[in-house]
Amino acid sequence: MAKIVKGSEKSDLVATSGERLTGKELGTAVVTADAFPNPGLPPHRQRVTDTNPRRLARAARIVAWLFYLSIAGSIFTIFAYMFFPIEGGDTTSIRLSTLYIGLGSAFALLAIGIAAVHWGKAVMADKEGVDERHPVRGTDETRARAVEIFKEADEESGFSRRTLIRNGMIGAFIAFPLPAIALFRGLAPMDEDPNNLMKHTFWKKGLRLTHDPTGVPIKASDLTIGSSVHVIPEGLLDLPEAQMLDQKAKAAVLVVRLKPEDLHWTSEQRKSWSYDGIVAYSKICTHVGCPVALYEQQTHHLLCPCHQSQFDISNECAVIFGPAARPLPQLPIAVDADGYLVALSDFDQPVGPSFWEREK
Amino acid sequence: MTVTATPPSSGVTGKISNYLDERTSISGAVKEFGRKIFPDHWSFLLGEVALYSFVIILLSGSFLTFFFQASMASVQYDGSYVPLKGVEMSVAMSSTLDISFDLRGGLLLRQIHHWAALLFISAIGLHMLRVFFTGAFRKPRELNWSIGFVLFVLAMAEGFTGYSLPDDLLSGNGLRIIDGMIVGLPVVGTWISFLLFGGEFPGSDIIGRLYTLHILLLPLVVLAFIVLHLMFVIIHKHTQYPGPGRTEQNVVGYPVLPVYAAKAGGFFFLVFGVVVLIAATVTINPIWAYGPYDPSPVSAGTQPDWYIGFADGALRLMPPHLETYWFGYTWSWNIIIPVLLLLVFLAVVFAYPFFEAWVTGDKREHHVLDRPRNAPVRTAIGAAGVTFYAVLWAGAASDIIATHFKVTMEGVINTLQIMLILGPIFAFMIAKRVCLALQKKDREIVLHGFETGRIVRLPGGEFTEVHQQLDDYDRWQLVSFNDNAPIMVRPNARGKITGATRRRAAWSRFFFEDRIAPVTQTEYKQELEHSHH
Ligand code: FES
Numbered sequence: 001m002a003k004i005v006k007g008s009e010k011s012d013l014v015a016t017s018g019e020r021l022t023g024k025e026l027g028t029a030v031v032t033a034d035a036f037p038n039p040g041l042p043p044h045r046q047r048v049t050d051t052n053p054r055r056l057a058r059a060a061r062i063v064a065w066l067f068y069l070s071i072a073g074s075i076f077t078i079f080a081y082m083f084f085p086i087e088g089g090d091t092t093s094i095r096l097s098t099l100y101i102g103l104g105s106a107f108a109l110l111a112i113g114i115a116a117v118h119w120g121k122a123v124m125a126d127k128e129g130v131d132e133r134h135p136v137r138g139t140d141e142t143r144a145r146a147v148e149i150f151k152e153a154d155e156e157s158g159f160s161r162r163t164l165i166r167n168g169m170i171g172a173f174i175a176f177p178l179p180a181i182a183l184f185r186g187l188a189p190m191d192e193d194p195n196n197l198m199k200h201t202f203w204k205k206g207l208r209l210t211h212d213p214t215g216v217p218i219k220a221s222d223l224t225i226g227s228s229v230h231v232i233p234e235g236l237l238d239l240p241e242a243q244m245l246d247q248k249a250k251a252a253v254l255v256v257r258l259k260p261e262d263l264h265w266t267s268e269q270r271k272s273w274s275y276d277g278i279v280a281y282s283k284i285c286t287h288v289g290c291p292v293a294l295y296e297q298q299t300h301h302l303l304c305p306c307h308q309s310q311f312d313i314s315n316e317c318a319v320i321f322g323p324a325a326r327p328l329p330q331l332p333i334a335v336d337a338d339g340y341l342v343a344l345s346d347f348d349q350p351v352g353p354s355f356w357e358r359e360k
Numbered sequence: 361m362t363v364t365a366t367p368p369s370s371g372v373t374g375k376i377s378n379y380l381d382e383r384t385s386i387s388g389a390v391k392e393f394g395r396k397i398f399p400d401h402w403s404f405l406l407g408e409v410a411l412y413s414f415v416i417i418l419l420s421g422s423f424l425t426f427f428f429q430a431s432m433a434s435v436q437y438d439g440s441y442v443p444l445k446g447v448e449m450s451v452a453m454s455s456t457l458d459i460s461f462d463l464r465g466g467l468l469l470r471q472i473h474h475w476a477a478l479l480f481i482s483a484i485g486l487h488m489l490r491v492f493f494t495g496a497f498r499k500p501r502e503l504n505w506s507i508g509f510v511l512f513v514l515a516m517a518e519g520f521t522g523y524s525l526p527d528d529l530l531s532g533n534g535l536r537i538i539d540g541m542i543v544g545l546p547v548v549g550t551w552i553s554f555l556l557f558g559g560e561f562p563g564s565d566i567i568g569r570l571y572t573l574h575i576l577l578l579p580l581v582v583l584a585f586i587v588l589h590l591m592f593v594i595i596h597k598h599t600q601y602p603g604p605g606r607t608e609q610n611v612v613g614y615p616v617l618p619v620y621a622a623k624a625g626g627f628f629f630l631v632f633g634v635v636v637l638i639a640a641t642v643t644i645n646p647i648w649a650y651g652p653y654d655p656s657p658v659s660a661g662t663q664p665d666w667y668i669g670f671a672d673g674a675l676r677l678m679p680p681h682l683e684t685y686w687f688g689y690t691w692s693w694n695i696i697i698p699v700l701l702l703l704v705f706l707a708v709v710f711a712y713p714f715f716e717a718w719v720t721g722d723k724r725e726h727h728v729l730d731r732p733r734n735a736p737v738r739t740a741i742g743a744a745g746v747t748f749y750a751v752l753w754a755g756a757a758s759d760i761i762a763t764h765f766k767v768t769m770e771g772v773i774n775t776l777q778i779m780l781i782l783g784p785i786f787a788f789m790i791a792k793r794v795c796l797a798l799q800k801k802d803r804e805i806v807l808h809g810f811e812t813g814r815i816v817r818l819p820g821g822e823f824t825e826v827h828q829q830l831d832d833y834d835r836w837q838l839v840s841f842n843d844n845a846p847i848m849v850r851p852n853a854r855g856k857i858t859g860a861t862r863r864r865a866a867w868s869r870f871f872f873e874d875r876i877a878p879v880t881q882t883e884y885k886q887e888l889e890h891s892h893h
Contacts, residue, residue, distance in 0.1 A: 024723070025722070025723045025724050026721075026722060026723075026724070027720045027721025027722040027723065027844075027847070028719070028720045028721060028722065028844040028845060028846065028847050028868050028871070028872055029720065029722050029724070029842060029843065029844050030843040030844060030845050030877065031843075032843075032880055034880040034881050034882050035839070035840075035878065035880060035881070036835065036836065036839045036840065036878075036879075036880070036881055036884075038604065038605065038606075038607060038836060038840065039604045039605070039832035039833055039835075039836050040604060040605045041604060041605030041612065042604050042605065042833045081464055081465065085464065086440075086461070086462070086464055088440040088462075089440040089441060089442045089461070094460075094461060094467060097464055097465070097468075098465075098467045098468045098471075098640060099640050099641065101464070101465050101468055101640070102468050102636055102637065102639055102640020102641070103637070103640050103641075105636050106633045106634075106636040106637035106640060107633075108633075109629045109630075109632045109633030109636060110629065110630060110633030110634070110637070111633075112626070112629040112633075113626045113627065113628070113629030113630030113631075113632070113633055114626070114630070115626065116622050116623070116625050116626025116629065117622070117623050117626035117627060117630065118626075119622050119626070120618070120619045120620075120621075120622030120623040120626065121623070124618050124619050124622060125619075126619075127614075127615070127619075128612060128613065128614060129395070129397045129612075129613065129614065129615050130397065130605075130610050130611070130612050131396065131397040131597065131610065131611045132609060132610055133597055133608070133609050133610060133611060133727060135725060136500040136595065136596060136725065184555065185555075187555040187556070187558055187565075188554045188555045188557075188558050188559055189558070189559055192559065194550050194551065194553070194554035194560070195550060197559075197560050198543075198550070198560070212656055213654075213656075230656060232656070241434035241448055242432065242433075242434065242563075242564040245562055245653070245654070245655060246559070246560045246561070246562065246563060248654070248655050248656060249536075249560070249561055249562060249655035250560075252655060252656040283656065284655075285540075287540065287675075287694065288536070288537045288539075288540025288541055288544070288675065288695070289536045289537065289539065289540035289561075290533060290536060290537065290540075290658075291655060291656050291657065291658050292658075293656075293657075293658040294658060305658050305659060305759070306533070306537060307672070307675050307676040308676060308758060308759055308769055308773065309680070319680045319681060320680075321680060321769070321770055321773075322676075322680060322773075323675055323676060323677075323678040323679070323680065323682070323694045324680065324694070325680065325681050325682055325683035325692065325693075325694050326683065352540070353539075353540035353541075353543050353544055353692075353695075354543070354544055354683055354690045354692040354695075355543040355544065355549055355550045355690065355692075356543075356545070356546055356547055356548075356549050356550050356689050356690055357550060357689065357690075358690040359685055359688055359689065359690055360688060360689075
């Protein structure tokens with residue numbers, strides 16, 4: 001390796017001179033014999049409390065006082081706990097209780113902290129120390145003995161010699177956790193297929209559209225142009241709570257009424273899924289599933305609050321901005337004999353985030 | 361506990377010590393560790409903050425477990441908080457409300473727990489940055505970096521599982537997003553989600569499962585890794601900043617007993633006190649304002665806890681329509697790309713010490729830290745990483761930025777998309793230049809002294825400022841750094857130049873081509889003579 005250190009060729013950088021020491025250990029490191037020697041520890045500097053006994057006494061007093069104040073703080077906290085009860089539903093009493101218990105214990109803790117640190121910094125002997133470091137690796141002797149031990153163990157057990165035993169053991173070790181993996185299948189119900197579940201919602205032909213969360217059916221004539229309503233299927237609320245949420249997580253819908261001429265359709269069929277400017281779209285974002293329900297009346301845009309995907313209602317909820325990849329699915333609707341909005345069928349595709357088997 | 365080396369007879373302390381020692385041989389531990397030297401620097405406190413906030417989390421969390429019920433069974437809320445009276449919600453949510461409104465000190469403890477958790481992750485992050493920028497991860501500490509990295513990831517997992525437990529609107533939405541991401545993963549996504557949630561989202565199992573992870577499994581692993589981490593700190597002894605008298609063979613500082621114990625112990629109470637103070641005065645996660653989880657309502661402008669921000673930002677910065685149908689399956693690139701992006705980012709963080717060790721080929725132990733300027737390319741890489749993270753993080757706040765500064769959402773997102781690519785590059789270049797400039801200034805000061813502010817008039821009539829040379833100690837600060845130069849490509853023993861060698865040489869050029877070497881004695885003498893003539 002080159003003996004002389006060459007700096008970079010770049011003109012604004014400085015080159016060094018001097019001998020470069022080489023060694024296998026160094027790699028890219030450059031060590032020159034010409035480097036400055038370490039001047040050793042600088043002379044010890046005394047603190048004020050070392051030179052001025054009055055200051056030392058004062059610091060000691062402060063430390064002691066802080067510890068006593070901390071005791072006072074803890075006692076205060078207990079009293080605060082007793083004398084600031086929280087009275088049912090009164091938020092002020094909760095705030096006060098929290099505040100006083102908190103302030104009291106914070107004070108008690110901080111006083112201990114400041115006292116201990118001040119004690120260490122100003123009062124305790126200021127004696128810097130130097131420890132020697134030893135290489136992390138064991139000594140050659142230790143390492144040799146370690147190798148020897150393994151050799152002996154190998155010999156005595158026949159680990160490398162008896163390959164049949166060894167391989168059997170390795171195989172057994174690989175095999176024995178496998179049943180545990182199988183056991184985890186039980187995390188989800190055995191008799192259900194997620195793909196099936198994700199492809200269907202609570203909607204079906206003839207179900208009325210009802211208000212979320214009251215469940216009151218919606219008359220087409222009640223919707224003015226420009227209005228939007230959050231919708232759940234009729235009967236959803238009759239489900240047990242747990243199932244209700246699972247179903248609602250897929251079935252939530254937003255209904256909007258626009259002027260019919262503001263709606264642009266790619267097919268007659270899609271158009272037939274709407275009723276006189278009233279359209280229903282899944283509220284579950286096709287990105288990762290947040291409810292998309294910020295409706296901008298002026299632009300007919302739906303905005304998802306989670307990652308700002310925007311969907312254009314006038315163009316079949318196509319994605320116009322943000323990370324979502326697919327339009328929101330449309331719920332085919334019509335009006336029944338009594339003038340209420342009803343679903344014509346379930347969605348024609350899975351709602352919500354994309355998943356692997358979605359197209360299957 | 362006091363353990364003295366006095367013979368068995370003297371006093372109570374002596375008797376207790378003797379009793380213990382005869383059963384535990386604890387005097388050996390005291391002898392070994394009692395006077396161990398720890399170096400002192402404010403930046404070493406960051407790791408301590410992390411450790412202490414973990415203790416606070418354990419204490420406050422244990423209290424909370426006495427009252428929290430991790431069940432998704434539905435109840436009608438019947439506690440003291442009037443606006444939610446009679447509302448259907450899960451037992452988890454209702455017990456969290458009870459902790460907040462019907463248990464004295466309950467709200468305080470909840471807030472202590474949450475604030476300490478935020479502090480825990482922040483402190484770990486800052487501690488990692490300190491370790492990175494000072495090169496503390498070099499041999500022999502590469503493995504301890506890996507352990508610390510695992511702790512960082514575990515801390516985020518702890519944070520997220522905890523955030524989800526109250527089953528309020530926001531945490532439910534967070535889970536919804538996680539579920540949406542999981543199902544987007546190729547091949548296994550749908551099934552992982554199905555198993556995790558015990559059926560369809562949200563199901564009625566997830567809170568209980570997260571609870572087990574949150575209070576049992578994860579804390580156990582975190583604790584084990586903390587023990588490992590600290591064990592290595594003892595085995596390696598702490599690093600120290602460069603300074604006169606400090607070498608690779610020694611450690612300069614204060615003994616554990618008494619000074620370090622007093623300072624570190626006191627510091628625990630300071631951290632605890634500050635957390636309690638914040639918890640007493642600043643509300644965090646007011647779940648009563650959000651209400652129970654319901655898949656349908658929206659909440660604009662809500663934010664996840666800060667440490668999830670970078671992941672959320674990665675999701676937000678994807679351009680539209682990234683999805684393809686191949687072989688009959690759906691490839692959700694808008695999920696796969698951000699997930700990969702985050703995994704690669706984390707992998708790079710994890711692997712950096714090993715990579716740098718490979719590039720430098722430096723096999724020595726390093727216990728004296730680098731000043732960041734003295735490792736310009738490493739510092740620049742760090743700056744690029746921080747910028748990348750920061751842009752992702754800003755991405756998570758894109759809506760808030762847009763409304764706050766009255767600019768369009770599209771403008772903010774597009775700007776951030778560009779910055780995600782260009783930002784790290786610029787940060788790299790700027791940081792590197794700044795480091796080199798600082799190094800040059802250091803050289804300048806060593807060679808020509810520092811300006812004293814004293815102006816003298818020379819016999820010739822001109823004015824000059826008197827420069828004063830540094831003393832030996834101050835100079836040592838500026839000349840005692842690790843210097844590296846690119847390696848040359850050389851054939852190996854068999855006369856071949858391997859690809860690995862070529863790559864290593866190229867990387868070593870990338871790292872060390874622009875290089876300011878420390879001032880040598882000869883240079884210094886020459887310069888002195890020069891200025892005397
Ligand atoms: S969930 Fe709607 S944009 Fe991400």
